[in-house]
Amino acid sequence: MPHRLVLLGPPASGKGTQGRRLAEDLGLAYLSTGALLRSAVEQGTELGKQAAPVLERGEYLSDELMCSIMGEWLGRQKGGWVLDGFPRSITQTDFLSAWLADKSLKLDAAILLEVPLDELLIRLGNRIECPECRWSGRKQDLNGADRCPECGGVPAPRADDTPTNFRSRLAEYEENTLPVVSRYEQEGLLHRFDATRGPDEGAKRLLELVKSLKSHG
Ligand SMILES: Nc1ncnc2c1ncn2[C@@H]1O[C@H](COP(=O)(O)OP(=O)(O)O)[C@@H](O)[C@H]1O
Numbered sequence: 193m194p195h196r197l198v199l200l201g202p203p204a205s206g207k208g209t210q211g212r213r214l215a216e217d218l219g220l221a222y223l224s225t226g227a228l229l230r231s232a233v234e235q236g237t238e239l240g241k242q243a244a245p246v247l248e249r250g251e252y253l254s255d256e257l258m259c260s261i262m263g264e265w266l267g268r269q270k271g272g273w274v275l276d277g278f279p280r281s282i283t284q285t286d287f288l289s290a291w292l293a294d295k296s297l298k299l300d301a302a303i304l305l306e307v308p309l310d311e312l313l314i315r316l317g318n319r320i321e322c323p324e325c326r327w328s329g330r331k332q333d334l335n336g337a338d339r340c341p342e343c344g345g346v347p348a349p350r351a352d353d354t355p356t357n358f359r360s361r362l363a364e365y366e367e368n369t370l371p372v373v374s375r376y377e378q379e380g381l382l383h384r385f386d387a388t389r390g391p392d393e394g395a396k397r398l399l400e401l402v403k404s405l406k407s408h409g
Pocket residue numbers: 202203204205207224225226227229246247250251252253254258276277278279280284361
């Protein structure tokens with residue numbers, strides 16, 4: 193069974209929703225770098241102070257900062273993981289490859305969540321996130337209540353989910369992350385996944401896809 197996975201995809205393609213579920217179903221650790229940064233901003237930590245203006249502009253944080261955060265996080269893990277939001281550039285991809293090689297480990301797969309642009313925009317306007325536990329979903333998932341289904345917090349739209357910010361994040365994605373997609377494709381690690389279904393059916397299909405993949409050790 194694969195146990196080191198990377199999720200790729202444009203903003204609002206469902207990496208958070210699917211990544212969390214996938215990690216839970218496979219008994220793996222899950223990290224959303226975006227959620228980690230938003231928590232840091234809300235808590236006003238040093239990292240948060242650095243990240244706040246960058247997130248507000250819809251730009252990517254520096255590779256140096258992200259690689260140092262990831263080195264720390266990866267070093268704390270005892271088992272496998274699902275990464276949502278890293279790597280997002282070729283420098284970050286090289287960092288992850290070198291980190292794994294140093295430990296004689298391998299990435300099992302990079303899964304690209306594919307969703308057309310018009311659907312991304314609809315999802316963007318509909319998405320909410322819990323500030324307490326970082327659950328992320330759609331307004332209709334609350335079933336008329338205003339409480340997070342996971343922890344009882346009060347979910348709200350993300351500050352960076354405005355159309356202007358989205359366009360900037362999409363431009364960053366196209367410039368910096370599409371080369372990562374090509375790199376993993378060349379390495380034979382890329383799996384394209386049609387992520388246009390609803391969250392439940394998407395999760396079921398994604399789990400099937402991942403279970404059909406081989407572990408690289
Ligand atoms: N690996 C990374 N490198 C640079 N910036 C990052 C990285 N991961 C997250 N970020 C920052 O966090 C923001 C939010 O990320 P995320 O929650 O994954 O949202 P989305 O995928 O919807 O854009 C990004 O726009 C970027 O500013």
